[in-house]
Amino acid sequence: MSKESNIFVPIKYTNAMKKLSLYLLLCLLIAACVKNDDKDEPILVTDIVMPAQTSFNPGDKVTIKAQGIQPGDDIMFEIYWPLPDQPALNYQGYALGVSPVMIEQTTTSITFLAPGHYPASTTKVRLRRSGEIMTLGEISVTNGEAPKEFQLYGIVNSHSDTSYDNCIEHVNLTDGSPKNIVKLAEDQKDFSCVVNVPESQNLCGIQTIDGVRKVFSYDLSMHFWQDMGLENILTLCNGQSSIIAVRQISTDEVILATTGSWPYTRNMDQALTRQYKLPANIKLESLTRYPGVQGGGSQLLLSAANGNNSFIPVVLDLQQNSGKIYIGDPIQATALIPFWTIISGKDTGTTKYVRTGGYAVVRADNGQTELCLWNQTTMSLDEPFATFPNSARSVTMLAQDTETMKIYVLFEGYRNGRLIYAYDLVKKDWQQVTDNYPYSEIVAAR
Numbered sequence: 001m002s003k004e005s006n007i008f009v010p011i012k013y014t015n016a017m018k019k020l021s022l023y024l025l026l027c028l029l030i031a032a033c034v035k036n037d038d039k040d041e042p043i044l045v046t047d048i049v050m051p052a053q054t055s056f057n058p059g060d061k062v063t064i065k066a067q068g069i070q071p072g073d074d075i076m077f078e079i080y081w082p083l084p085d086q087p088a089l090n091y092q093g094y095a096l097g098v099s100p101v102m103i104e105q106t107t108t109s110i111t112f113l114a115p116g117h118y119p120a121s122t123t124k125v126r127l128r129r130s131g132e133i134m135t136l137g138e139i140s141v142t143n144g145e146a147p148k149e150f151q152l153y154g155i156v157n158s159h160s161d162t163s164y165d166n167c168i169e170h171v172n173l174t175d176g177s178p179k180n181i182v183k184l185a186e187d188q189k190d191f192s193c194v195v196n197v198p199e200s201q202n203l204c205g206i207q208t209i210d211g212v213r214k215v216f217s218y219d220l221s222m223h224f225w226q227d228m229g230l231e232n233i234l235t236l237c238n239g240q241s242s243i244i245a246v247r248q249i250s251t252d253e254v255i256l257a258t259t260g261s262w263p264y265t266r267n268m269d270q271a272l273t274r275q276y277k278l279p280a281n282i283k284l285e286s287l288t289r290y291p292g293v294q295g296g297g298s299q300l301l302l303s304a305a306n307g308n309n310s311f312i313p314v315v316l317d318l319q320q321n322s323g324k325i326y327i328g329d330p331i332q333a334t335a336l337i338p339f340w341t342i343i344s345g346k347d348t349g350t351t352k353y354v355r356t357g358g359y360a361v362v363r364a365d366n367g368q369t370e371l372c373l374w375n376q377t378t379m380s381l382d383e384p385f386a387t388f389p390n391s392a393r394s395v396t397m398l399a400q401d402t403e404t405m406k407i408y409v410l411f412e413g414y415r416n417g418r419l420i421y422a423y424d425l426v427k428k429d430w431q432q433v434t435d436n437y438p439y440s441e442i443v444a445a446r
Contacts, residue, residue, distance in 0.1 A: 295357020
């Protein structure tokens with residue numbers, strides 16, 4: 001060996017290397033936390049029997065048996081999945097303390113639904129009792145993430161005027177073919193005013209149970225129904241980041257409640273203070289025909305049916321504690337359907353695109369549909385930016401980005417069928433999806 005080979009060459013320890021060392025140390029600490037052999041955990045139950053099946057799809061029923069489960073015991077998940085952009089470092093994405101959807105719990109078993117909304121993962125099932133936690137075991141769960149692109153769904157309910165089974169269907173936007181998602185039970189057949197929180201994979205709608213209008217959601221990832229815990233709902237609205245429910249609290253007053261997206265907010269929030277008193281010419285039941293929308297940042301657009309081929313725009317001010325309500329002039333129409341869209345913000349002092357609202361107006365004289373923006377300054381409808389010769393039944397918005405902005409409209413068709421067309425806001429033309437659908441409503445969701 002030469003002398004030169006024994007010469008020590010000092011290495012300059014740069015800031016970048018310091019950051020890298022700290023980063024690697026942090027990774028080791030995380031790995032140490034994730035790699036927990038649970039040997040120091042308390043023994044809360046015994047004779048644990050995990051299911052023979054080890055891999056589940058989101059929403060599958062999973063049963064774990066054990067002796068000594070107590071009524072106050074709580075189950076939670078720790079969910080881990082590999083990060084594909086860091087394959088060499090074995091990093092993991094994770095969600096801790098996730099509450100399961102419980103089906104049954106006895107002194108000898110627990111049954112829950114395999115979690116959804118996450119990438120393909122390893123789920124650790126843990127039992128908690130009086131602050132102590134014991135790991136019961138692990139299961140593998142397949143991918144339950146939302147699709148990368150928005151999807152279109154059709155609702156066949158009791159308002160559809162068709163012999164087709166009441167159900168929710170997925171509409172393939174490439175070839176227009178429908179696929180059944182779930183059949184509506186007899187007590188679900190009026191599932192209506194359906195809306196969606198962006199990227200939540202939940203379709204929320206109203207069902208009438210024993211004469212009471214209640215909010216239910218269908219989870220598209222885990223395939224289960226959930227009572228959202230809110231009653232006396234007139235209609236639901238698509239908000240910018242939440243679903244807004246219009247709830248009746250007296251013979252002439254409403255209050256707004258909101259819900260976020262799964263899994264962060266599962267129940268409706270009834271503690272909001274946005275309360276409104278309706279004028280005498282607006283009956284509460286007149287607001288139940290169509291879903292509403294949040295137009296701009298501070299306006300909620302609703303539609304009131306007069307019952308004589310006449311509708312009235314109803315706009316609620318969403319500013320905290322405002323309570324202001326604007327009632328527009330009556331419009332001779334057989335339908336007045338709120339929708340939201342995206343427009344250039346140049347008129348509002350910005351170069352960005354901004355959210356706004358409008359109405360699809362079906363004229364009473366000729367059945368033609370006009371898409372009109374709601375002018376937040378004049379509090380009136382602008383001239384139509386698009387028209388269609390058929391009558392609209394339902395409207396939903398699909399906005400991937402500023403190059404993919406389409407308003408999907410369900411129209412009355414021919415031969416007892418209905419049509420779905422998309423108005424492309426970039427190309428400014430109508431594009432047919434296909435015809436002969438039995439739906440009464442359509443909704444876009446991810």
